[in-house]
Amino acid sequence: MxxxxxxxxxxxxxxxxxxxxxxxxxxxxxxxxxxxxxxxxxxxxxxxxxxxxxxxxxxxxxxxxxxxxxxxxxxxxxxxxxxxxxxxxxxxxxxxxxxxxxxxxxxxxxxxxxxxxxxxxxxxxxxxxxxxxxxxxxxGPLALSQRDVAVKIVMEPNLKMTELLESIERRSHTLKEKKNFDINIRNIKLKDLENGNQQIDLTISAPEKQYTTEIYYLIKKIDHVLTVDVEHL
Incomplete structure (x- = not known):
């Protein structure tokens, strides 16, 4: 038994x-x-x-x-x-x-x-x-409540990659109304594609309460951006 x-x-x-x-x-x-x-x-x-x-x-x-x-x-x-x-x-x-x-x-x-x-x-x-x-x-500290998001961006050939990164780090009009919804870029990888376009792979730290769709539309609206691929890690 x-x-x-x-x-x-x-x-x-x-x-x-x-x-x-x-x-x-x-x-x-x-x-x-x-x-x-x-x-x-x-x-x-x-x-x-x-x-x-x-x-x-x-x-x-x-x-x-x-x-x-x-x-x-x-x-x-x-x-x-x-x-x-x-x-x-x-x-x-x-x-x-x-x-x-x-x-x-x-x-x-x-x-x-x-x-x-x-x-x-x-x-x-x-x-x-x-x-x-x-x-x-x-x-605990604010950094513990953030999550990593992988973003893959394909851009038209241009010399404004720095401006693109600055635009991503700035909050959009929707995000500005919310507290502690800052986006921080942690890792960057640049790549030239065969068709002449440019690909940027980013790892972004964002608050857990922030929707992935907000990050997608924030980047999609930036000039010279062709496609955006966002994945929650």
Missing amino acids: ELLIKLSLALLFGLLIGIDRQLKHKPLGLKTSMVICVASCLITITSIEAAYNFPKMEHMMMDPMRLAAQIVSGVGFLGAGVILRRNNDVISGLTTAAMIWAASALGIAVGAGFFLEASYAVVLLILSVNVLPALVKRF
Whole structure:
């Protein structure tokens, strides 16, 4: 009965982790998180029970956590599978990979019988990915409440790239009415296209409450701009 309770509790904790990731449309969903947590718990139970139930041979001692130690290494491959690198060299999926590793840790803890510690760890994990970041952004420095936006601009051949960058950093008439809606350019990449046009790749820091469409129309209205591609990183 105790082993069944361990597996059921591991399933519950995996469900909580999966719901959190599923609500945010992340690669780690309900099925994956529950399977990882229950499987980790089962392997841990098997490792412990095997060490104490099978007779010990002379000069041979079994480590009850030997199999559990291999879980950490094996789950690392699953975590690596959800880490993505986009075309703009932005790395995504690190939090999801960490949650996969955390789900296996919860399964190990439950399988080893540390129910209270595993329950407290679940609460801390949920707080760390949902509540605490929101509080830090709300009451911390302004830079923590900003997000990065990748902008790709194609311009007609001209000598006014500097004026373009200055125009982007200035607020539009709509943005001027709103507080702390400044746009800051962090990275710039210039490129000449084969048809004679010019391409500018920018990384812009903007407040999280600012719509991506506002940035799009702000740049689209600037002279000599042909196309604008805006992506929220």
